[in-house]
Amino acid sequence: MAKPPTPPKPRTLAAQALGAVEPVTRAIVPPVHVSTTYLRDPDNAYSSGYVYGRPDNATVRQAEGVLAALEGATAAMLLGSGLSAATAAVMALPEPGHIVASQVMYWAFRDWLVREAPRYGHTVTLVDTTDLAAVRDAVVPGKTRLVWIETPGNPLWTITDIAGVAEIAHAAGARVAVDSTVATPVFSRPLALGADLVMHSATKYLNGHSDVIAGALATRDPDDAWWTRIAELRARLGLILGPFEAWLLLRGLRTLDVRVRAQSESAALLATWLGHHRGIERVRYPGLPHHPGHAIATRQMTGYGAMLSVDVLGGEQAAIAIAVAAAVTLWKRATSLGGVESLIEHRASIEGPGSPCPTNLLRLSVGLEDPEDLYADLDRALGSVAS
Numbered sequence: 001m002a003k004p005p006t007p008p009k010p011r012t013l014a015a016q017a018l019g020a021v022e023p024v025t026r027a028i029v030p031p032v033h034v035s036t037t038y039l040r041d042p043d044n045a046y047s048s049g050y051v052y053g054r055p056d057n058a059t060v061r062q063a064e065g066v067l068a069a070l071e072g073a074t075a076a077m078l079l080g081s082g083l084s085a086a087t088a089a090v091m092a093l094p095e096p097g098h099i100v101a102s103q104v105m106y107w108a109f110r111d112w113l114v115r116e117a118p119r120y121g122h123t124v125t126l127v128d129t130t131d132l133a134a135v136r137d138a139v140v141p142g143k144t145r146l147v148w149i150e151t152p153g154n155p156l157w158t159i160t161d162i163a164g165v166a167e168i169a170h171a172a173g174a175r176v177a178v179d180s181t182v183a184t185p186v187f188s189r190p191l192a193l194g195a196d197l198v199m200h201s202a203t204k205y206l207n208g209h210s211d212v213i214a215g216a217l218a219t220r221d222p223d224d225a226w227w228t229r230i231a232e233l234r235a236r237l238g239l240i241l242g243p244f245e246a247w248l249l250l251r252g253l254r255t256l257d258v259r260v261r262a263q264s265e266s267a268a269l270l271a272t273w274l275g276h277h278r279g280i281e282r283v284r285y286p287g288l289p290h291h292p293g294h295a296i297a298t299r300q301m302t303g304y305g306a307m308l309s310v311d312v313l314g315g316e317q318a319a320i321a322i323a324v325a326a327a328v329t330l331w332k333r334a335t336s337l338g339g340v341e342s343l344i345e346h347r348a349s350i351e352g353p354g355s356p357c358p359t360n361l362l363r364l365s366v367g368l369e370d371p372e373d374l375y376a377d378l379d380r381a382l383g384s385v386a387s
């Protein structure tokens with residue numbers, strides 16, 4: 001008797017978009033379900049399970065299925081942007097309360113937490129979540145509702161111990177959400193480490209081609225009141241991802257594993273090479289042994305990702321770093337990350353005052369180009385500024 005098939009690995013499931021075949025034509029590539037409304041049965045029921053496009057869509061569900069498989073989650077939810085996913089999660093908390101969040105994180109969400117969350121009755125404490133003692137001090141048992149961490153944390157790529165934070169938060173009755181955008185499900189599975197919610201800007205690696213704005217959430221427990229409230233808010237506020245975007249995301253997810261592994265390999269090479277460059281003061285990459293979060297990253301991730309930052313030699317002067325960014329020709333001077341093309345950005349210019357980002361820091365999102373070409377371009381740009 002033939003052995004039963006072993007369950008496919010996440011990479012296999014994603015490559016085949018869970019193996020779905022369209023039943024009428026047997027198309028291997030699924031159609032885009034654009035209909036906003038669905039036929040009722042004669043007895044007035046909706047036997048297909050679909051009623052209207054604002055709460056639900058079949059193409060969105062397909063992409064959610066793939067994402068859930070990648071995260072080892074029971075359910076995933078797609079929203080119109082990473083920021084709408086993050087803010088919906090906060091707004092769906094059962095009651096207003098205290099939120100503890102990483103000091104080093106995606107600046108626009110940190111800004112939302114500080115400026116907007118108090119309008120909904122929350123109080124927010126920003127801490128260095130890489131320091132578990134600081135997290136323990138910040139969390140107030142019975143008052144703290146949520147600990148929000150981002151790891152690796154943008155743009156310094158600080159590493160937070162997910163399991164350590166989960167233990168502290170849960171002991172105090174708080175939930176834990178992890179922005180895992182930079183780690184991707186290829187290198188990190190926060191739910192398995194104790195997180196209650198995983199969030200992604202699917203705009204970045206999940207889609208991977210800089211042509212979709214999307215956000216994602218994933219959970220182990222789709223019956224949890226927090227999760228069902230997020231779904232309710234998505235429907236009520238109209239936050240669902242559009243079907244065309246969901247279809248593009250589904251296509252992008254098929255190659256996620258190979259893209260992210262190749263990009264991460266190039267990032268590791270660049271981190272090493274740039275570490276020896278005389279125009280660079282410091283390389284920030286969790287894959288480097290001297291990175292303060294290296295040991296934890298090695299423990300909780302299966303790869304170090306494709307984001308790094310460099311502090312350009314010349315002290316806290318923005319001008320030299322900006323001049324290097326101005327002198328590259330291959331790297332694209334643009335914000336965002338996680339696409340197949342490499343991007344360079346003077347981050348302090350974006351984040352403004354209050355940012356923990358050094359003024360001489362350049363953020364590098366490593367794409368799929370040949371790493372030798374990428375290094376040569378940076379080397380030439382650094383040389384032109386030094387002379």
Ligand SMILES: *Cc1c(COP(=O)(O)O)cnc(C)c1O
Pocket residue numbers: 081082083084106109150154179181182200201202203204213214215337
């Ligand atoms: C881009 C980004 C976000 C915001 O996502 P959008 O899709 O732009 O709304 C949140 N977190 C991280 C780490 C990001 O890089």
